[in-house]
Amino acid sequence: MSETFLVVGATGKTGRRVAAALREGGRQVRAASRSAETRFDWQDEATWAPALEGVHGVYLVQPTLPSQAQQLVPRFVERAVAAGVRRLVLLSARGIDAAGDEKLLIPERSVRESGLTWTIVRPTWFAQNFSEAVFLPQILEGVLAAPTGEGKEPFVDADDIADVAVAALTGEGHAGRTYELSGPEALTFGEAAARIGAATGREIRFVDLDDEAFLKSATEAGVPAEHAGILLGLQTAIRNGYDAHLSTGVRDALGREPRSFDAYVRAAAAAGAWTPPAN
Numbered sequence: 440m441s442e443t444f445l446v447v448g449a450t451g452k453t454g455r456r457v458a459a460a461l462r463e464g465g466r467q468v469r470a471a472s473r474s475a476e477t478r479f480d481w482q483d484e485a486t487w488a489p490a491l492e493g494v495h496g497v498y499l500v501q502p503t504l505p506s507q508a509q510q511l512v513p514r515f516v517e518r519a520v521a522a523g524v525r526r527l528v529l530l531s532a533r534g535i536d537a538a539g540d541e542k543l544l545i546p547e548r549s550v551r552e553s554g555l556t557w558t559i560v561r562p563t564w565f566a567q568n569f570s571e572a573v574f575l576p577q578i579l580e581g582v583l584a585a586p587t588g589e590g591k592e593p594f595v596d597a598d599d600i601a602d603v604a605v606a607a608l609t610g611e612g613h614a615g616r617t618y619e620l621s622g623p624e625a626l627t628f629g630e631a632a633a634r635i636g637a638a639t640g641r642e643i644r645f646v647d648l649d650d651e652a653f654l655k656s657a658t659e660a661g662v663p664a665e666h667a668g669i670l671l672g673l674q675t676a677i678r679n680g681y682d683a684h685l686s687t688g689v690r691d692a693l694g695r696e697p698r699s700f701d702a703y704v705r706a707a708a709a710a711g712a713w714t715p716p717a718n
């Protein structure tokens with residue numbers, strides 16, 4: 440029987456792709472989250488041990504709130520070691536070390552110090568945020584509103600993140616590496632909206648929000664205050680040009696260039712990502 444891989448966050452943008460790619464490669468996959476085949480809840484430690492039993496490698500999507508990740512990821516990593524896991528790939532984020540807040544590095548440190556064969560992936564903003572997540576409703580409504588001004592972001596394709604994660608889980612040469620992943624081109628949110636509009640034949644306007652307007656809209660959308668503050672910080676960094684640089688992680692890990700934003704837009708449009716649901 441082939442080795443079993445646990446994917447934590449298996450219903451999300453990257454986890455779903457990691458699980459699918461591992462299965463396509465003939466690996467046994469335990470797909471885990473609150474709503475996946477294997478129930479795993481960060482808030483219910485009783486669900487962790489069954490998920491970890493007999494597992495060779497783990498792809499780990501952390502809890503979204505840093506305060507929870509700092510508390511829970513080190514505990515989970517300890518449990519993984521005790522359960523006999525050999526490899527672990529942690530999904531982190533690019534720029535996590537830029538804020539100068541040591542606490543944000545606690546989850547990564549717990550992985551580095553675990554004794555496991557580890558790899559950390561630090562992606563920029565996912566291109567799929569426009570088609571599978573937070574910005575999808577706005578794209579469908581034709582108005583993308585964010586506090587990012589003319590700042591540019593090199594959106595990375597979640598397929599590339601998954602390819603790197605799968606290589607790190609199943610291949611050689613990735614142990615002890617921290618890969619910073621970006622797409623090949625930095626775009627403003629307005630440019631991203633325009634490209635999606637061109638591919639879908641609709642006008643998608645970009646509206647620049649000030650901090651107050653962003654926090655108000657996030658609160659109205661039910662985003663917890665801690666998360667809204669983090670999102671504002673990330674988007675302010677984009678506005679100020681701090682996140683526009685390109686990273687070489689996809690090439691370093693896979694020996695090929697990252698997928699372009701245009702290729703992502705074509706694929707997502709062809710898959711019907713921006714086709715409004717029929718009434």
Ligand SMILES: NC(=O)c1ccc[n+]([C@@H]2O[C@H](COP(=O)([O-])OP(=O)(O)OC[C@H]3O[C@@H](n4cnc5c(N)ncnc54)[C@H](OP(=O)(O)O)[C@@H]3O)[C@@H](O)[C@H]2O)c1
Pocket residue numbers: 447448449450451452453454471472473474475479480481482500501502503530531532533562563564565568572
């Ligand atoms: N989105 C980006 O642009 C971006 C960029 C860089 C880094 N990241 C990092 O990627 C991670 C995930 O980001 P995302 O919000 O974009 O992910 P996502 O695609 O929404 O996936 C989140 C996954 O976590 C699961 N989940 C949520 N709450 C859970 C809980 N209490 N217990 C167990 N599983 C739970 C969800 O499944 P269920 O709902 O079924 O539980 C889902 O599978 C974060 O650590 C973020 O910092 C994101």
